[in-house]
Amino acid sequence: MKYIPRRGKTNFNVSSTSIWRELFVLVAGLLAICVSLYLVLGWTVDLVAFHISPRIEAGLGRILMPHFDAMSQEGSRRQCLQELVDRVQDSCINLPYHFRVFIVEDERINAFALPGGNIMVFSGLLEKVESENELVFILGHEMGHFVNRDHLRRLGRSLVLLAATTLILGSDSPINDLVVNTMGLTELHFSREQETEADEFGLKVLQCFYGNTCGATDFFTRIPEEQDPGRFGHYFSSHPENRRRINHLRAMADRNDCPAGIMAAVPTCLD
DSSP, X not given: OOOOOOXXXXXXXXXXXXXXXXXXXXHHHHHHHHHHHHXXXXXXXXXXXXXXXXXXXXXXXXXXXXXXXXXXEOSHHHHHHHHHHHHHHHHHOOOSOOOEEEEEOOSSOOEXXXXXXXXXXXXXXXXXXXXXXXXXHHHHHHHHHHHTTHHHHHHHHHHHHHHHHXXXXXXXXXXXXXXXXXXXXXXXXXXXXXXXXHHHHHHHHHHHHHSSOTTTTHHHHTSOGGGSOHHHHGGGSSSOOHHHHHHHHHHHSSOSOOOTTOSOOOOGGGX
């Protein structure tokens, strides 16, 4: 009698599930764990940031500023901008900082806040403003980041993102970039919320300083298209789409039109 081997009805050594399905479930589960961990740690960072004293923050600023000091301009132009910042702070800002402004020679249209009350303004931005009102709104926007400790929260979240991915995946993991990009989308949404809140604070500063909100949206109408994230790029950008920012500010403003002659000229010392 001849023996004919047959395949068993079950085989515990070979999975009946597709390897691609298993890989998808594994990666999706890993992403879910990382994002959940990041959100929890990010929430913790937000709580801690509000309890960091101005003295400790000033110490952190002293650590970071030497790098930016080397990039910044000195002289009458910076002094002129500092005098405007001082007038705005004395009139409308009640925060435990002495704001210091620095001008960075860079054609990009940008400004950002650093710990300790330091505000960096790129020269490319100063070339775009056409009124003092616009400049006060921009400065008020940057001061608004200090109200909500956005600069500290952003720094803390960046460190959490780096630490979480390195701890779970290692620095040389092939899927590290995928996880970082996925969690980065969550961070971009957080950043856009920060920018919107800072816009709202800048509008309040403008109202306080001039008694009106003229010039709040003018600057955004002149930002080059390549720096506007656009309707779809909005979701992949750290800043809201210009159209959304303009509409939001106009909805908040007491008036959408300004009589001729009410706008203050850019200080001549900034030319």
